[in-house]
Amino acid sequence: MIVRANGIDLHVELLDPSPPGSDVGRAPAPAADDTRARTPSAAGTPGPPTAVLIHGMASDTLASWYFTLAKPLADAGFRVVMYDLRGHGHSERPRTGYAIDDFVDDLAALLDELGVTGPVYLFGNSFGGTIAFGYAIRHPERAAAIVAIESAPPTPAWMARVARGLARAAELLPRQDAVAALAAGRREGFGRRARATREMLAATTLAEELPASPLPDPSRISAIGVPVLCVYGAESAVAQLAPEVARLLPQTRTVVVAGARHSVLVDRSETVRGLVLAWLREECGVAPAGPVPTHPDHIPQEVPGWTPPSPAARSSSATAGAAPRSSPT
Numbered sequence: 599m600i601v602r603a604n605g606i607d608l609h610v611e612l613l614d615p616s617p618p619g620s621d622v623g624r625a626p627a628p629a630a631d632d633t634r635a636r637t638p639s640a641a642g643t644p645g646p647p648t649a650v651l652i653h654g655m656a657s658d659t660l661a662s663w664y665f666t667l668a669k670p671l672a673d674a675g676f677r678v679v680m681y682d683l684r685g686h687g688h689s690e691r692p693r694t695g696y697a698i699d700d701f702v703d704d705l706a707a708l709l710d711e712l713g714v715t716g717p718v719y720l721f722g723n724s725f726g727g728t729i730a731f732g733y734a735i736r737h738p739e740r741a742a743a744i745v746a747i748e749s750a751p752p753t754p755a756w757m758a759r760v761a762r763g764l765a766r767a768a769e770l771l772p773r774q775d776a777v778a779a780l781a782a783g784r785r786e787g788f789g790r791r792a793r794a795t796r797e798m799l800a801a802t803t804l805a806e807e808l809p810a811s812p813l814p815d816p817s818r819i820s821a822i823g824v825p826v827l828c829v830y831g832a833e834s835a836v837a838q839l840a841p842e843v844a845r846l847l848p849q850t851r852t853v854v855v856a857g858a859r860h861s862v863l864v865d866r867s868e869t870v871r872g873l874v875l876a877w878l879r880e881e882c883g884v885a886p887a888g889p890v891p892t893h894p895d896h897i898p899q900e901v902p903g904w905t906p907p908s909p910a911a912r913s914s915s916a917t918a919g920a921a922p923r924s925s926p927t
Contacts, residue, residue, distance in 0.1 A: 609687055696807040743825045743881075
């Protein structure tokens with residue numbers, strides 16, 4: 599569906615909570631013994647909470663959530679909202695308007711248009727996590743919790759990485775045969791995403807506007823009072839930001855997935871799914887409808903016992919904003 603919000607058309611996909619034991623995306627009234635996620639509605643009766651899934655920058659779209667976490671969250675009792683960011687996927691692509699505040703304004707306007715009134719659970723992949731943090735900073739009363747995958751709040755260190763990644767993409771992708779060379783040996787669909795990134799960077803001021811975004815004072819980031827889960831790939835350079843995020847937001851539970859890179863959401867979707875559902879139950883009091891899935895081959899490692907990747911690993915890993923490496927930002 600297309601929703602007009604903040605002056606542009608946004609492509610939106612919705613999943614309603616699934617009834618217990620059903621694969622259907624629209625739920626009847628919950629049974630008395632249904633322990634899935636519910637929050638009080640404006641009328642005081644239990645209603646489904648809303649999970650907003652925000653994808654990354656440049657090469658990403660809502661599809662990264664659609665095929666990984668959207669259905670499990672609906673099965674756990676959430677009303678799921680996914681949308682393509684401005685300039686991405688099937689959403690409108692204005693020439694300008696790509697500062698952080700523009701993306702936060704889009705999200706706030708979209709939720710208003712959809713009639714979402716209560717606090718929402720914000721899920722962000724890569725730069726989508728930064729939008730989630732930005733929304734919680736500006737609308738603290740409307741945030742219930744944040745799950746940030748390979749992401750960070752809008753800090754100078756993180757935005758410098760984003761700027762470098764966008765600059766590399768803007769320089770490399772227009773070169774003749776660059777997309778074909780980069781796509782060789784990579785997963786299906788990489789070439790298509792790289793071409794889409796090239797077209798978007800050529801048609802918009804994203805690469806110039808986003809790095810120049812005004813950043814909030816660190817005290818405003820630290821004022822975020824909701825539970826936070828951060829998930830990183832151990833082989834991703836973005837994981838170097840984990841200590842700063844934990845310092846700014848001490849309530850954060852940070853998990854580093856062994857052997858994973860920036861594309862951990864897609865490459866380790868079962869692991870991420872298990873981590874998220876378990877955290878929602880333990881930290882937010884939201885209980886999944888069934889047993890939490892786990893993957894015996896991918897055991898997450900808590901930050902206190904984690905050794906940052908070596909310089910060699912960092913140089914070969916996906917970095918934030920590096921669309922040529924197929925890692926969404």
